[in-house]
Amino acid sequence: xxxxxxxxxxxxxxxxxxxxxxxxxxxxxxxxxxxxxxxxxxxxxxxxxxxxxxxxxxxxxxxxxxxxxxxxxxxxxxxxxxxxxxxxxxxxxxxxxxxxxxxxxxxxxxxxxxxxxxxxxxxxxxxxxxxxxxxxxxxxxxxxxxxxxxxxxxxxxxxxxxxxxxxxxxxxxxxxxxxxxxxxxxxxxxxxxxxxxxxxxxxxxxxxxxxxxxxxxxxxxxxxxxxxxxxxxxxxxxxxxxxxxxxxxxxxxxxxxxxxxxxxxxxxxxxxxxxxxxxxxxxxxxxxxxxxxxxxxxxxxxxxxxxxxxxxxxxxxxxxxxxxxxxxxxxxxxxxxxxxxxxxxxxxxxxxxxxxxx
Ligand SMILES: Nc1ncnc2c1ncn2[C@@H]1O[C@H](COP(=O)(O)OP(=O)(O)O)[C@@H](O)[C@H]1O
Ligand SMILES: [Mg+2]
Numbered sequence: 001x002x003x004x005x006x007x008x009x010x011x012x013x014x015x016x017x018x019x020x021x022x023x024x025x026x027x028x029x030x031x032x033x034x035x036x037x038x039x040x041x042x043x044x045x046x047x048x049x050x051x052x053x054x055x056x057x058x059x060x061x062x063x064x065x066x067x068x069x070x071x072x073x074x075x076x077x078x079x080x081x082x083x084x085x086x087x088x089x090x091x092x093x094x095x096x097x098x099x100x101x102x103x104x105x106x107x108x109x110x111x112x113x114x115x116x117x118x119x120x121x122x123x124x125x126x127x128x129x130x131x132x133x134x135x136x137x138x139x140x141x142x143x144x145x146x147x148x149x150x151x152x153x154x155x156x157x158x159x160x161x162x163x164x165x166x167x168x169x170x171x172x173x174x175x176x177x178x179x180x181x182x183x184x185x186x187x188x189x190x191x192x193x194x195x196x197x198x199x200x201x202x203x204x205x206x207x208x209x210x211x212x213x214x215x216x217x218x219x220x221x222x223x224x225x226x227x228x229x230x231x232x233x234x235x236x237x238x239x240x241x242x243x244x245x246x247x248x249x250x251x252x253x254x255x256x257x258x259x260x261x262x263x264x265x266x267x268x269x270x271x272x273x274x275x276x277x278x279x280x281x282x283x284x285x286x287x288x289x290x291x292x293x294x295x296x297x298x299x300x301x302x303x304x305x306x307x308x309x310x311x312x313x314x315x316x317x318x319x320x321x322x323x324x325x326x327x328x329x330x331x332x333x334x335x336x337x338x339x340x341x342x343x344x345x346x347x348x349x350x351x352x353x354x355x356x357x358x
Contacts, residue, residue: 002037002067002080002158002190004030004053005284006150009062011048020047022048023059024214032190035184037205038194044081046194050160053192054083081158082151090135090146096122100149107154121153124187133272140172141179148183159184160286161193165200179201198238202226210234226285227345232353235283241311243347244321250280256348258282259317261296264342272357275350283347286311286324291331294340316340 009026011021022045040046051057053064055076055213063070071079090099097118104114121127125145125270135143144164152159164180165173181204184191195201201208210218210225218225218234229235234244248258253276256263263282265273288311301320302313305328312323312331315340323339331337348356 001032001188003032003065004158004190004192005063005065006030006049006053007063007065009049009052009064010060011045011052012060015184021214023052026062026211026214026216028209028216028219030190031207033188035181035191035193035204035205036207036209037201038192038209039198039201039238040194040196040211042196045214046196046211047162049211050083050162050192050194054081054160055079055082079158080156081160082148082154082156083160083162084147084151084164090143090150092131092135095132095134096138096146096203097128099135099146100131100153101263102150103154117153121149124152125149125183139175140168141176144168144176145179145183148180154188158192161191163195163197164193166195166197170293173234180204198241202238210237212237228355228357229283229347230355232281232283232349235347235349239285241286241322241324243285244289245349246282246319246321247277248280248282250275250277250348252276257307259319261316263296263346265346265348266342266344268344269346269348269357273348274358275348275356279351280356281349281353282341283349284321284341284343285345286322288343288345289321289323290340290343291323291325292338294338295344296339296341297336297339298339299336300331303328303333305329 006026006028009023011023012021034190038046048057052059065070066079100118100121104117122131127142127145165176168176177200193204205222207219208222209216209227212233218230226238232245236245246258248256251257253273254265254270256265296316298314298316300312300314304311307326309326310328314321315325350356
């Protein structure tokens, strides 16, 4: 087992004579035996970062530690890690056994050793019954496990995954996601997983590192990130739909005002606020808004049934927000309704968009 640490990682690329700074001082501790997800919209440098950990790309500045050793000059094959890429290809013309054996054959390992290693690894991933099958005879989740087995067969204890589920359809993705989490728990390997999908991050991670503007913007366990986002950027990125961000003013530490309404801030939050006056933003998740009670009047613009829940888009004066409800019978389009925004889960951000709670 092994931990990873990134210290002050910088990376720029030259494109058409222009320099693009992708990573601008990434610091990150990846603990041993845990599932760490690096989350960012696409184009933010996730693949670049994970390739730097793997040694496939060289950082311009900064240090990569694997265990307590600096590996800046260690070639990928000596870093004792395994990587599964965005579009992992398992060879369709080979059975599962030969797919997993492939990296060992390249190393010219002895035949009986290969057999032993492949069987061990397949057993670990619970695909030992499938060794003579072709990839076309496997489920998406099983195929993913073959790709992971092939990556791990050389005995790595650090697994790097670059959006490995992005080529599966939605239903398979849910299954493969659950399997991956179970696998990591069972094997206690250190996993670094990069994705733009925040639901994946929430489900899989022990800790989520949000990469933004070339730096780690936030690092926390998924529920803290969801409930207490450290700034409005993180709040607006995590959650689907994301947290509503309502601009207004703090009149005192107990009262937020916007569009002529006063919202009472719950005591638990108000006593922790670092500010008590001035421009502020109230953050509230769509599912934390109570409908049919409260002092705020809103007009319903859109009703979107999502199955178990319904998404409403409503306007309060010039402010538009999302509301999620679980019952629809009282809701009518273009009609007025009452909302209660004084949720125990609300967040207050200061004029710079930073969470105002201590
Ligand atoms: N080899 C390269 N040469 C030039 N630009 C690159 C190279 N690799 C990545 N980039 C650029 O760096 C940025 C980050 O890319 P990438 O790490 O692939 O992001 P992500 O995986 O988050 O989508 C993008 O703007 C991309 O075009
Ligand atoms: Mg990528």
